[in-house]
Amino acid sequence: MTAAITAHSVVEPSSASKRVAGAIVIVYALVSMIPLFWIFATGWKTPPDSISYPPKLVFAPSLEGYCNLFTTRTRQTPEYILGLGPPQTICDRITRQRDMVIAGPSNYAPRFINSLIIAFGSTFCAVVLGVLAAYGFSRFKVPLKDDLLFFILSTRMMPPIAVAIPIYLMYRQLGLSDTAMGMILLYTAVNVSLAVWLLKGFIDEIPKEYEEAAMIDGYTRLHAFFKVVLPQAATGIAATAIFCLIFAWNEYAFAVLLTSGAAQTAPPFIPTIIGEGGMDWPAVGAGTTLFLIPILVFTVLLRKHLLRGITFGAVRK
Amino acid sequence: MSDVLLRNITKRFGTTTAVDHLSLDIADGEFVVLLGPTGAGKTTTLRLVAGLERPDEGEVFIGGERVSQLEPAARDVAFVFQQYSLYPHLSVHENLAFPLKSPVRRLAAAEIDARVKRVAEMLRIQHKLNNKSTQLSGGEMQRVAIGRALVRQPSIYLMDEPLSSLDAKLRGELRLELKRIQQELGATILYVTHDQIEAMTMANRIGVIDGGKLLQIGTPREMFEDPNSAYVAQRLGQPQINLLPAGALPNGRIPDGAVTVGARTEHLDLSKSGSGEGEVEWVEHLGDQIRLHVKLGPHMVTTLVDPDSELVAGDRVAMRLKNPLYFDANGARLRS
Amino acid sequence: MAEIRVENLKKAFGDFVAVKESSFTIPDGSFFCLLGPSGCGKTTTLRMIAGLELPTSGKIFLGGEDVAFKRASERDIAFVFQLFALYPHMNVRRNIGFPLLCQGVPGAEIRKRVEETAKLLRIDHLLDKSVSGLAGGDRQRVALGRAIVRRPLAFLMDEPLGTLDTEFRDLMCEELRQLHNRISATTVYVTHDQLEAMSMADHIAVMNHGVVEQLASPRDIYDRPATVFVASFIGSPAMNLLTVNSRIAKGAKAIDLQGAPIAIPEAREDAPGEKLTLGVRPEHVRFSDSSPFRGEVFGTEYLGTTQIVTVATAQGHLKARLPSQIAVRTGETVGLTLAGERLSLFDAASGRAIRTALYEERPHV
Numbered sequence A: 001m002t003a004a005i006t007a008h009s010v011v012e013p014s015s016a017s018k019r020v021a022g023a024i025v026i027v028y029a030l031v032s033m034i035p036l037f038w039i040f041a042t043g044w045k046t047p048p049d050s051i052s053y054p055p056k057l058v059f060a061p062s063l064e065g066y067c068n069l070f071t072t073r074t075r076q077t078p079e080y081i082l083g084l085g086p087p088q089t090i091c092d093r094i095t096r097q098r099d100m101v102i103a104g105p106s107n108y109a110p111r112f113i114n115s116l117i118i119a120f121g122s123t124f125c126a127v128v129l130g131v132l133a134a135y136g137f138s139r140f141k142v143p144l145k146d147d148l149l150f151f152i153l154s155t156r157m158m159p160p161i162a163v164a165i166p167i168y169l170m171y172r173q174l175g176l177s178d179t180a181m182g183m184i185l186l187y188t189a190v191n192v193s194l195a196v197w198l199l200k201g202f203i204d205e206i207p208k209e210y211e212e213a214a215m216i217d218g219y220t221r222l223h224a225f226f227k228v229v230l231p232q233a234a235t236g237i238a239a240t241a242i243f244c245l246i247f248a249w250n251e252y253a254f255a256v257l258l259t260s261g262a263a264q265t266a267p268p269f270i271p272t273i274i275g276e277g278g279m280d281w282p283a284v285g286a287g288t289t290l291f292l293i294p295i296l297v298f299t300v301l302l303r304k305h306l307l308r309g310i311t312f313g314a315v316r317k
Numbered sequence B: 001m002s003d004v005l006l007r008n009i010t011k012r013f014g015t016t017t018a019v020d021h022l023s024l025d026i027a028d029g030e031f032v033v034l035l036g037p038t039g040a041g042k043t044t045t046l047r048l049v050a051g052l053e054r055p056d057e058g059e060v061f062i063g064g065e066r067v068s069q070l071e072p073a074a075r076d077v078a079f080v081f082q083q084y085s086l087y088p089h090l091s092v093h094e095n096l097a098f099p100l101k102s103p104v105r106r107l108a109a110a111e112i113d114a115r116v117k118r119v120a121e122m123l124r125i126q127h128k129l130n131n132k133s134t135q136l137s138g139g140e141m142q143r144v145a146i147g148r149a150l151v152r153q154p155s156i157y158l159m160d161e162p163l164s165s166l167d168a169k170l171r172g173e174l175r176l177e178l179k180r181i182q183q184e185l186g187a188t189i190l191y192v193t194h195d196q197i198e199a200m201t202m203a204n205r206i207g208v209i210d211g212g213k214l215l216q217i218g219t220p221r222e223m224f225e226d227p228n229s230a231y232v233a234q235r236l237g238q239p240q241i242n243l244l245p246a247g248a249l250p251n252g253r254i255p256d257g258a259v260t261v262g263a264r265t266e267h268l269d270l271s272k273s274g275s276g277e278g279e280v281e282w283v284e285h286l287g288d289q290i291r292l293h294v295k296l297g298p299h300m301v302t303t304l305v306d307p308d309s310e311l312v313a314g315d316r317v318a319m320r321l322k323n324p325l326y327f328d329a330n331g332a333r334l335r336s
Numbered sequence C: 001m002a003e004i005r006v007e008n009l010k011k012a013f014g015d016f017v018a019v020k021e022s023s024f025t026i027p028d029g030s031f032f033c034l035l036g037p038s039g040c041g042k043t044t045t046l047r048m049i050a051g052l053e054l055p056t057s058g059k060i061f062l063g064g065e066d067v068a069f070k071r072a073s074e075r076d077i078a079f080v081f082q083l084f085a086l087y088p089h090m091n092v093r094r095n096i097g098f099p100l101l102c103q104g105v106p107g108a109e110i111r112k113r114v115e116e117t118a119k120l121l122r123i124d125h126l127l128d129k130s131v132s133g134l135a136g137g138d139r140q141r142v143a144l145g146r147a148i149v150r151r152p153l154a155f156l157m158d159e160p161l162g163t164l165d166t167e168f169r170d171l172m173c174e175e176l177r178q179l180h181n182r183i184s185a186t187t188v189y190v191t192h193d194q195l196e197a198m199s200m201a202d203h204i205a206v207m208n209h210g211v212v213e214q215l216a217s218p219r220d221i222y223d224r225p226a227t228v229f230v231a232s233f234i235g236s237p238a239m240n241l242l243t244v245n246s247r248i249a250k251g252a253k254a255i256d257l258q259g260a261p262i263a264i265p266e267a268r269e270d271a272p273g274e275k276l277t278l279g280v281r282p283e284h285v286r287f288s289d290s291s292p293f294r295g296e297v298f299g300t301e302y303l304g305t306t307q308i309v310t311v312a313t314a315q316g317h318l319k320a321r322l323p324s325q326i327a328v329r330t331g332e333t334v335g336l337t338l339a340g341e342r343l344s345l346f347d348a349a350s351g352r353a354i355r356t357a358l359y360e361e362r363p364h365v
C-alpha cells in the first residue's frame, strides 16, 4: 500500500481526482479547438471543397488558399494561358487550372507587417509606460494617488468603441488616421491602464528593502530599479505584455474605422479577401492561420512567466 | 572608518514619534548595541543614519561631516536588514559582489572576486558561492546578508537584528564570529537587537532605548551593575531582576523616597533555615541555569543557585539583601 | 485527548531523505518538543502528524488509530502555523470561531466557546477588534485561540513564538505552559530554541539530519546527553568536548588528562574505541590553583551575574561559567577542576555516550 503513495502532500489532489480534472481539461480544450481546427483545415481546401455540403472532413489538401492569399489574379482565355510558357511556380500552375493568371502580389504581406509593427510597438510602449508609472505609484508618495489610479482605471470602464467617433474626427484633424503612429498611440492609450494596474500589483509585492539595500550600496534609484526591481518583476512584465499584445493584435473595430490603406492591419483586411462569386474561404482560412502564429509563438515563449504571473499574488508566502 | 554622531534627532510618522530627541556618539572602531523592545524605534534610528529616512529634527554627522540631507549612496554606510536582504534572482557570488559593482565604486573584476572570496571564507560559505540565493538554509542566507556588508569598508556598519532568525547554536557561533571580525577589521558597528545576550556579549557599549528615547548608555558592566532606572534594570539580566516593595525584605538603611527595591541573584543571600521568611516553590532546571522560585508572602522571587545546591521545593529559606538597587516612585534609581 | 505514536516514519523528497525511519511515542496529555537545528526535518515530521504531508513509509497512530494516510480534515488535531495565519478580513471573534463554523457548530454554541477561549487567553476585550490592528502578541494569542477553541485531540505548533521578541517570548512560553497545565492537551511543539523547549516541555526529542538523536526529559537531555550532537546543541554555551587519547574499561573511575587523573562517573561498559570525547558543562568547571590540569585564559564574556571564561588547554578550548565577581585576566595561567560525577563520556568514533554511573541513575521524569 505504501509503495503506491507518490503524492508529497495531502493538499495535493488524489490521482483519481487528477484524472477527472485532466479529462475535463482535455474535453474543454478539444471543444475550443474545433473552430481553430476548422479554420486551419479550410486553409488547405480548394474553394469548392470549402463550401461543399455536407462539409468535408477528409479532402485532398491544396495550396490554393495560400496562393490566393498572397496574390491577385485575373481571368484569361484558355488560349492565352496555353500560349504562356510552362508555369514557373506551384501557384502559377494552380491558378492556371482555374483559367486565371497571377497579376501581382496581394496586400496580405504588408497588412501583416503593419499588424506586427502596430501590435508590438504599442505593447512595448504600454509596458514601458506601465512599469514606470506603476513603480512611481508603488514607491513614491504621489499626491491624490488613489484618485489618479482610479482615473487611470476609469478609462477602461466604457467600451473603447464608444469614443470612436470623436477619435476618428480628432485623428483626421491631426493627420493621424491611417498611420502606424496613430494606431500605436491609440492602442497604447487603451492598454496602459491595464498595464499600470497589473504591474503595480507585481511591484508592490517586491519588498522595498531590496532597493534600499542597493541604494545604500552606492546605486542610484534608477540603477536599483534596473538591477533589482526589473528582474524581479519580469514575471509580471511578461504577463502584462501578453495581455496587451493579445488586445492590440486582435483589435478590429478601431482598425476598421481608422485604417484603410497604408496602415491597415490584418484583422480588417482578412474578411475583405473576395474571390470570384463571393468569399474566398480557403484564402481567409490561410490568412487567419498565419495571423495566429505570432501570438502563439510569443505566448509559448513566455509561457512559464505567464503561468507564474497569473497565480502571482494569489497566495502569500 | 570614522566616528558617527547623532544630535537630537527626532522622527515622526503621523502621530507616532518613532525616535524622540535621540543623541548618540559612536567612536571610531566601537561596537554599539541598541537594545529595546518591539516598536522602540531601533530600526528607525538605523534608517536615519543610513539616510533611508530624513530626520524631522536634529542632525547626523559621519566623520565630522553633516550628512543629514545626503542620499544613502553618498553616506558610505553598510546596512544588514532584519529581513529580505538577498536578491533572489542573483547567485550568492553575485549577491556578495553587488555592492562592489555599484557606480560609485566600480572595482576591477579581479579585485571584486578576491574580496568576495575572502569574505565568503571568513563566513564559511565559500562552498555555496554558486548557489542561487534561494537555495540556502536560513543560517546561510543570514551569513550572506552579513557578508554583503563586509565586502565593503564603510564608515559604519548598521545591523538590524541580523541573528534573530537563527537557531541558538548558530546564533552563538555567529555572535563570536561577528565580534572577532569587528575586532580584526577595527570596524565601527551600530547593532540593533532585542536580545540582551547579544548585547552583553558583543557590545563595547549598550544603549537601552524605549519609546524612541535613549534611556541609558554604557558598558555592559555599567548597565548591568549600575542601571539608572528600574526599566533598564529589568531589560538586562536573566532571570529578570526581582522588584519588590522597599520593605519586603530585611535590610539596613533604605534611602529616602525608595518605593521599590531591585534584587538580582548577587544581591541576595540565601540560607536554608526553618524559620526563614521564604519558601522554595519550585526549582527550575533550565539546563545552563537552575532557577529557584521562592515565595515571599505575596511576592515571588526568582534567583539562580549553584548546580550543587541542595534546596528542594518546600524548603524554607532566610533571605538577606546585599547592596540592592533602590528606585523611587517613578522608577528612577536612588543612589545612596 | 490522545496518545500519538509514530512508527518507522520516513519521508523522502526525491533523493533527499528529510526524515529517516523515526519512532517515538508522545504520551497522552504531555507537552512534547521537537528540537533541532534548521533543516533537520522538524517541520516535515510535524506536517506528517498533521496530515499535511504524506509519509513515504511508516505509521502514525492518533489515539490508537493509524492515520498515516488520512487527510488532515479527518484527523482531530489543531495546527498553529509558524507565522500568524489569521484571516485579515475577519475580526478576532470570527477568526477564533472560524474552525467551529467549518464544523457546523450552532451559532450560540460558537459564541459561548469563543468567549470562554478568549477569557482563557485574556483577550476577551479584543473580541470585536479587527486582527490587522493587533499587536504581535495579541495576534499570536488569537492564533492560539483558534487552535484551542475546537478542543482537539492534539495541538501541533510550529515555532509559534519564533517571530516575537525575547521578552515577550518568555511571557508567552509561560502562558503556553500554564494553558497546557489547565487543559492538558497532548501538544507537539516544534522549535529550534532550546530555552523554549527546556522551559515548557515534558519530553524533548532532539533531531539532527532527520534522525531523533535523543528523546528524554529536559533534565536528562541536559545532564545525560546521548550523543555528541545533543551535547553540542544543548546549552549556551554548549557542553565542552575534549578529545582524550585513553581507553577505559568497565569499572574505571578516572581517566588520564595531561598526566592528571580526572575522576569520572564509574564506567558501566568498555569503551569500544581508542579515543574518547569528554563532555563537561561550563558550569561544572571550577578554577583551582592547585590542580595539575592547567590552561591559559583566552578571553572572557560578561553576562551580568555570571561570566564565561574561555581557557586554552592542550585538549582545546574550554569554557567555564563563573560568577562575575571572580576577577580573571586574559593570558593568566589557571588550574582547572571538573565536577567528576557530572561528566559525560562519548566514544569519539561513533559519538555515542558510554554508559556510566551518571547515566544509570534513575532518570528524572
Ligand SMILES: Nc1ncnc2c1ncn2[C@@H]1O[C@H](COP(=O)(O)OP(=O)(O)OP(=O)(O)O)[C@@H](O)[C@H]1O
Pocket: B013, B014, B016, B017, B018, B036, B037, B038, B039, B040, B041, B042, B043, B044, B045, B194, C165
Ligand atoms: N514607515 C512607517 N510609517 C509609519 N509608522 C512607522 C513607520 N516605520 C516605523 N513606524 C512606527 O515607528 C515606531 C518604531 O518602529 P521601528 O521599526 O523603529 O521599531 P523597532 O524598534 O525596530 O521594532 P522591532 O523590534 O519590532 O523591529 C513603531 O511604532 C512603528 O509602528
Ligand SMILES: Nc1ncnc2c1ncn2[C@@H]1O[C@H](COP(=O)(O)OP(=O)(O)OP(=O)(O)O)[C@@H](O)[C@H]1O
Pocket: B138, C013, C016, C018, C036, C037, C038, C039, C040, C041, C042, C043, C044, C045, C192
Ligand atoms: N517540498 C520539499 N522539497 C524538497 N525538499 C524539502 C521540501 N520541504 C522540505 N525540504 C527539505 O527537508 C529538510 C527538512 O525541512 P524542514 O522544513 O522539516 O526543516 P525544519 O527542521 O523545520 O527547519 P527550520 O528550523 O529551518 O524550520 C530541509 O533540508 C529542506 O530543505
Ligand SMILES: [Mg+2]
Pocket: B042, B043, B044, B082, B160
Ligand atoms: Mg526593527
Ligand SMILES: [Mg+2]
Pocket: C042, C043, C044, C158
Ligand atoms: Mg520549520
